[in-house]
Amino acid sequence: MPRKVTSACAPKAPLEERPLLTLEKAGELARLFDVLASDTRLRLLHALVRMDDPYMGDLADAVDMKPQAVSNQLRRLVDMGILDTHRHGSHVHYHFVDTCIAKLMYHGLCLNDEAHAHRLVSAG
Amino acid sequence: MPRKVTSACAPKAPLEERPLLTLEKAGELARLFDVLASDTRLRLLHALVRMDDPYMGDLADAVDMKPQAVSNQLRRLVDMGILDTHRHGSHVHYHFVDTCIAKLMYHGLCLNDEAHAHRLVSAG
DNA sequence: TCATCATTACACTGAATTGTGTATTGAAGG
């Protein structure tokens, strides 16, 4: 079995052709989106994309929040399998396990911009 | 006003090149993802993609939930600007305002599948 | 107008989440 880093999402059957999401599948997916359903986590993830191998303190500075709060959220992201860590001296660095989550964030951002434009057009 | 369904998201600057999300922007985006951070809403949206112009009762049947609960969630989706409604007799039909949200769901689903495969490979 | 059914509004309960404050762990350096 080839050891391959997934950076793109494999093409799958479109939504219309899939059987209705089971409760279990829907629950998994909901937990995934829930990761991105927080302004704090979104900003942390964005900071991670922008910075090069930052450690926790860097991220706390970037989002201007207390280390405890940032550590809490980062731990959630690690538990979810979104991020991974490695120590360097007394500092703990964070990095993405899979960049797909960033792509998802990007898609959401585009959609949000679209919605804004749409509203401006239709509502004036 | 031309009746046009927007189905593609405009290309934008990649995440790395954008300034760090402001609290406001991050909040908007978080609310967007929060819509998809619920197994019930995901299944309702999926049912909407699969069915042709369903009304509330259809959707309640599809997800096997009480009409009140379904109506609550649908109302949230309408308030968010994700769905729109039109009456047909005593029935209220729901449809997407913009299919981008479905694309986002699709991306999330792919990512979830990928993560599963990944886990199977690395953890055995 | 009246009866009936579909849909929605409203108040409520239980569960989950976030950031805070405090205490603890862990590593670097004298």
Place this chain on the structure above:
DNA sequence: CCTTCAATACACAATTCAGTGTAATGATGA
């Protein structure tokens, strides 16, 4: 060994949210 600082664990208070049960609205048909 001891001090110092980074990072985390833990309990707590405030907030948010989903589904339930009941009541109200709205349309259909006699």
